Amino acid sequence: MNRGEYTYIWQAPDWPVWRYDLSTLAAPMAEVSRAQGMLMGRLADLGVGLRDQACLAALTDDVVKSSEIEGEHLNAHSVRSSIARRLGVDIGALAPVDRHVEGVVEMVLDATANGQAPVTRERLFGWHAALFPTGYSGLAKINIAQWRDDSAGPMQVVSGPVSRQRVHFEAPPAARLPAETGRFIDWVNAAPAEPAEPPLIRAGLAHLWFVTLHPFDDGNGRIARAIGDLMLARADGSPQRFYSLSAQIQRDRNAYYDILERTQKDSMDVTAWLSWFFETLHRAVDQAQVTLDDVLAKARFWQHWGMQALNARQVKVLNRLLDGFDGKLTTSKWAAIAKCSSDTALRDINDLAERGVLRKTVAGGRSTSYELNDASSGAGAGGHGAG
DSSP states (O other), rough: OGGOOOOOGGGGTTTTTBBBOOHHHHHHHHHHHHHHHHHHHHHHTTHHHHHHHHHHHHHHHHHHHHHHTTOOOOOOOHHHHHHHHHHTOOOOOOOOOOOOHHHHHHHHHHHHHHTTTTTOHHHHHHHHHHHTTTTETTEOOOOOOOOOOOOOSOEEEEEOGGGGGGEEEOOGGGGGHHHHHHHHHHHHHTTTOOOOOOOHHHHHHHHHHHHOOOOSSHHHHHHHHHHHHHHHHHTTOSSSSOOOOOHHHHHHHHHHHHHHHHHHOOOOOOOOHHHHHEEEEEEEEHHHHHHHHHHHHHHHHHHHHTTTTOOOOOOOOOHHHHOOSSSSEEEEHHHHTTTTTHHHHHHHHHHHEEEEEEOOOOSSSSSSSEEGGGGGGOOOOOOOOOO
């Protein structure tokens, strides 16, 4: 059978015998390993508390951005609170968390913190159930914790209006899933001495393989990325995650869908997919350096200001600013975050402005807004319980 006689790679006669040009991939793979080594070396010089904060930031990004790739927007503060509680990291007051957020967090933490544990059908079913605690995806009732049955037709990835839908990909028929998923799970769980592929290549292949099977009614992309994270945790040999591949994929979302579609309609030579995977992973590790800078800046801030007599409202809102605040901080937003009156919010803000912690923003507008003063972070390193 030549390439013109099939549409998708799972129809190829040599499926799923993955091929790739190791000589082409060697250099980008080495660059990823070098970047990972530099990040881990920097983290090794930090205390446990700061490493936990860096891990919390990476996992929060991972959960939020993996859902955003699928068009679902989770509350970042709820996600962060859920992860912090499970990791035992003190971030002060915790935001309310619903069971949907809890389910996504459970999956991601299980994949990363328990990366060495075998992947089983039941474990994947548990992840799927955690993603859809109500049994619905939006308004549609779906099969939970079981492979899809294609009762409504073949599993397709489509875009565009109903009258002019474009089919980007069609997954293997449901009848093939028991055998296909069994083969995939056996490959994932192969003993360390057995795999011929380098660990980072296995992470890229696992992601591609699972998303090509598309074995569930919904949630396949999120579970595929969780499996990729699990394989990366195995490659790193660490249960803690300090970079988020999902966050980088979200930043390159269009390129992600494009390379997936091209790969799934090509041959079993997946060198192009792995090249893209390594480039994206490299950028994710580089972004983790920026996140670590933010963690250290927050620590320096609290070392400088932590001995000041700040009230609980001020600590809460300052932490929100330090963790990344969308939009402009106004008196009304302060009042909403701190759950206080506008008059109290204004007194809190004026107090911090007099101390040099906050300043009015230069940009004009109908309402006055504030930001952290560049000179307010102080110097040195350290941590603060309020963080």
